[in-house]
Amino acid sequence: MSIIVGLTGGIGSGKTTVAKLFEKHGVPIYIADERARMIMDQPEVVQAVQQIFKTSVINEFGLLDRARIKALVFDDKTLLEQLNQVVHPRVKKDFEDWLAAQHNSPFVIKESAILFENGLEKDCDVVILVVAAEEVRIERVMARDGVSKEQVLKIIDNQMKDEEKIGRSQYIIENNNKKTIESDIISIIRDINLKNHLI
Structure with a gap:
């Protein structure tokens, strides 16, 4: 390990x-922000994130509008916590899968x-x-x-x-x-x- x-x-x-x-x-190297961005482009994650917000956070390409989300959660800790509850468990699982593939690295x-x-x-x-x-x-x-x-x-x-x-x-x-x-x-x-x- x-x-x-x-x-x-x-x-x-x-x-x-x-x-x-x-x-x-x-x-x-596992760069959590980059992996989180990839995860947030997945259709089921887009929908799960949208359910947190009262206003639309999906852009014309069907992806999350990150700048809008950033602005909405910046001063709202409750929204940020809800967003983290969607994204962080998925990033944790992604890291575990990635780590399993690095078994030859000290x-x-x-x-x-x-x-x-x-x-x-x-x-x-x-x-x-x-x-x-x-x-x-x-x-x-x-x-x-x-x-x-x-x-x-x-x-x-x-x-x-x-x-x-x-x-x-x-x-x-x-x-x-x-x-x-x-x-x-x-x-x-x-x-x-x-x-x-x-x-």
């Missing part, structure tokens, strides 16, 4: 970039933005936290999503603080400069493989 390594970080921390670098070094990485928020760290053997300076995070998200500084700050304020996550993580990667993180990743891979060998 592969060791499950959780990889997380706040918005704009660059955790997906870090995940891709692990993948470059031969570590299988460890795998499960990347999730909300690993701690959803209590998913209890399913991981080790957690890696990606952090970056707030101004770097803001610039990245503004460039990527075309949003204002105020919008990014609002999202950051709604997320669990890095200080709390640091105390619950085994490894920390500072991702302010992409040039310096690959050596960190290589040393983490060596360390996890060594510990795995000693178990």
Whole structure:
């Protein structure tokens, strides 16, 4: 059975970039957001999500309007919980099926933005936290999503603080400069493989 390594970080921390670098070094990567998007395109999931909302959240292509859903759940915790009840069990099952196919890998990485928020760290053997300076995070998200500084700050304020996550993580990667993180990743891979060998 592969060791499950959780990889997380706040918005704009660059955790997906870090995940891709692990993948470059031969570590299988499960990116929860990407898999959740695929799952949310399934017709039965589209219908189950639509039942949560009073207004239509299906676009002209018969798929979920993610921007509309995001706006509706952003300030409504009840709606967000109902949405999570539809999506999260399906993502959990999808991960279990994916993990079963990785039996030749000493460890795998499960990347999730909300690993701690959803209590998913209890399913991981080790957690890696990606952090970056707030101004770097803001610039990245503004460039990527075309949003204002105020919008990014609002999202950051709604997320669990890095200080709390640091105390619950085994490894920390500072991702302010992409040039310096690959050596960190290589040393983490060596360390996890060594510990795995000693178990």
